[in-house]
Amino acid sequence: MTVKTVRIAMNGVTGRMGYRQHLVRSILAIREQGGLDLGDGTTLWPEPVLVGRRDHAVRALAERHGLDHWSTDLDAVLADPSVEIYFDAQVTSARVTAVRTAIAAGKHVYCEKPTATTLDDSLALARLARDGGIKSGVVQDKVFLPGLLKLRRLVDGGFFGRILSVRGEFGYWVFEGDWQSAQRPSWNYRAEDGGGITVDMFPHWEYVLHDIFGRVTSVQALTTTHIPQRWDENGKLYEATADDATYGIFQLEGGVVAQINSSWAVRVNRDELVEFQVDGTEGSAVAGLRNCRAQHRSATPKPVWNPDLPVSESFRSQWQEVPDNGEFDNGFKAQWELFLRHVMLNEPWRWDLLAGARGVQLAELGMKSSAEGVRLDVPELAL
Ligand SMILES: NC(=O)c1ccc[n+]([C@@H]2O[C@H](COP(=O)([O-])OP(=O)(O)OC[C@H]3O[C@@H](n4cnc5c(N)ncnc54)[C@H](O)[C@@H]3O)[C@@H](O)[C@H]2O)c1
Numbered sequence: 001m002t003v004k005t006v007r008i009a010m011n012g013v014t015g016r017m018g019y020r021q022h023l024v025r026s027i028l029a030i031r032e033q034g035g036l037d038l039g040d041g042t043t044l045w046p047e048p049v050l051v052g053r054r055d056h057a058v059r060a061l062a063e064r065h066g067l068d069h070w071s072t073d074l075d076a077v078l079a080d081p082s083v084e085i086y087f088d089a090q091v092t093s094a095r096v097t098a099v100r101t102a103i104a105a106g107k108h109v110y111c112e113k114p115t116a117t118t119l120d121d122s123l124a125l126a127r128l129a130r131d132g133g134i135k136s137g138v139v140q141d142k143v144f145l146p147g148l149l150k151l152r153r154l155v156d157g158g159f160f161g162r163i164l165s166v167r168g169e170f171g172y173w174v175f176e177g178d179w180q181s182a183q184r185p186s187w188n189y190r191a192e193d194g195g196g197i198t199v200d201m202f203p204h205w206e207y208v209l210h211d212i213f214g215r216v217t218s219v220q221a222l223t224t225t226h227i228p229q230r231w232d233e234n235g236k237l238y239e240a241t242a243d244d245a246t247y248g249i250f251q252l253e254g255g256v257v258a259q260i261n262s263s264w265a266v267r268v269n270r271d272e273l274v275e276f277q278v279d280g281t282e283g284s285a286v287a288g289l290r291n292c293r294a295q296h297r298s299a300t301p302k303p304v305w306n307p308d309l310p311v312s313e314s315f316r317s318q319w320q321e322v323p324d325n326g327e328f329d330n331g332f333k334a335q336w337e338l339f340l341r342h343v344m345l346n347e348p349w350r351w352d353l354l355a356g357a358r359g360v361q362l363a364e365l366g367m368k369s370s371a372e373g374v375r376l377d378v379p380e381l382a383l
Pocket of ligand 1: 011012013014015016017018052053089090091092094112113114139141185200
């Protein structure tokens with residue numbers, strides 16, 4: 001077995017996503033399993049080069065995990081020809097400039113979503129990547145979640161018959177930050193810093209709907225800021241200038257209607273933080289992050305509307321758990337492995353910067369639809 005090292009500049013690894021999901025649960029996890037077997041007698045060994053703005057924070061991370069390479073000088077890291085891939089999980093507003101620089105330096109690029117806050121910027125990145133002949137990838141982790149993998153299995157197996165509708169409910173209460181600290185960084189609630197739930201979540205809904213049910217062809221959204229003031233990491237009061245809830249209706253190619261509520265101002269009365277109910281002529285299913293329950297038409301009860309009588313049956317217990325039938329790896333790691341295989345072996349890959357731009361397009365059109373109070377077509381993007 002030959003071992004091939006791939007050096008990856010990882011920027012934004014002191015953040016929530018960069019550290020936990022990308023560094024620890026993906027790249028370090030691949031090292032813990034002995035590298036990535038490329039299947040051609042080669043094991044790929046990822047060598048992260050941690051990049052960040054704050055010297056002490058990046059060094060502390062490197063020391064904690066016994067990593068030898070870290071820097072606060074992104075330009076110098078990108079000028080190093082031994083670094084092949086640039087990864088970005090910085091705050092959204094810092095992404096475009098850094099990704100542009102990495103593409104100009106000839107690095108393959110993998111980054112968090114959204115790739116930008118405007119469609120123009122996200123398309124420009126996709127074009128630069130194409131023109132530069134580099135490979136690109138955008139994190140689209142939700143389709144690698146066990147619950148959604150099981151849902152996709154039901155779709156692929158024809159379980160639903162004709163799919164009619166998708167109802168998604170996403171969200172939880174994000175504390176305001178006064179008497180209990182907020183569990184999300186404050187930039188998420190400031191539009192000027194790249195925040196907002198539409199720009200954060202519509203990119204996810206775009207690829208979830210597109211990959212499993214069909215491309216989104218129209219959007220109608222109502223976005224709002226339910227909590228207008230919050231307290232930041234230093235306990236300072238600030239104006240929440242970004243939307244913290246967005247209620248969207250999407251038409252999909254093939255006729256499916258999807259409706260997804262996303263909110264950071266909702267208390268959870270569901271089994272999981274996100275759930276999608278799919279109804280089809282032959283059956284229905286409810287998928288969350290991990291679980292998926294289904295009900296076939298042959299086992300569908302016949303409730304009769306009568307408010308004078310107490311509920312006589314337990315509707316939730318009438319669903320059947322969809323079995324795992326296999327092991328599910330961490331979704332971020334699974335996508336990293338596919339990206340590395342794409343870079344090294346040229347294997348097929350569809351989650352590139354153009355796919356990332358589709359997510360930004362949906363967010364931008366969602367915001368516009370809300371501002372104008374209209375339903376908008378979502379044109380198919382091309383480079
Ligand atoms: N795929 C997902 O499910 C998912 C979930 C949450 C967030 N995200 C995305 O990941 C990215 C990071 O989000 P997060 O929640 O980890 O954020 P975070 O605030 O925890 O981390 C941000 C990182 O960017 C760095 N940074 C660079 N420039 C900065 C600046 N000017 N101001 C502040 N920080 C700066 C920080 O040091 C830190 O390492 C965002 O683009 C977000 O949309 C993706």
